[in-house]
């Protein structure tokens with residue numbers, strides 16, 4: 001199955017808490033159903049933060065196969081790992097510091113030295129996990145990629161009007177957004193496409209317009225170009241879905 005942002009199905013949930021709860025349940029089911037490493041790309045953002053807190057609490061902390069998970073990041077601000085705006089820092093406070101995940105299974109994006117070199121180092125880290133230098137169709141790099149959606153249509157750090165949107169080879173690249181602070185490292189479209197599942201976690205009425213544009217195929221939104229060789233699922237709250245009843249469309 002190959003899907004994109006327009007063909008993926010939506011689960012419409014009551015509120016941001018329900019989105020985080022449902023995603024915790026989904027990730028745990030997927031991780032338990034798979035033998036061997038479960039390779040997960042984490043996202044930044046407020047709904048993912050709540051998801052990480054839920055995974056670190058009862059009942060998930062005791063059920064989740066922490067020894068088999070390999071945690072990567074979808075994007076990162078080029079700031080030290082203890083910076084308040086670091087996605088690694090957020091995930092660490094919300095989850096990593098509270099669960100028995102082996103430190104070697106946590107692959108934070110490097111944010112020292114030259115950003116382009118750091119992107120290459122992170123790509124090598126992913127290639128070591130994947131045991132190959134190019135992605136092969138039918139053998140996804142990631143089990144699940146978690147993504148958010150910005151009001152300007154960005155996802156991960158794939159920002160409007162930046163060169164990374166044209167990257168077809170590298171798995172990891174730099175991005176300097178025109179409308180947001182910090183140089184970033186980000187997974188590219190081809191890396192995200194090599195996945196069993198892509199999950200967009202989106203909540204709040206402020207996102208309803210951009211959700212409609214992306215799901216409607218508006219090519220001006222970077223998120224519209226996201227594809228996966230697996231399944232794409234929108235985990236939306238009612239406000240982001242622009243739907244007061246909670247029914248799927």
Ligand code: 6PG
Nearest residue numbers: 043044045046148149150155156
């Ligand atoms: C980040 C992200 C980014 C985020 C969107 C949506 O580090 O901020 O990876 O792509 O997911 O900006 O963020 P919210 O869900 O918090 O609105």
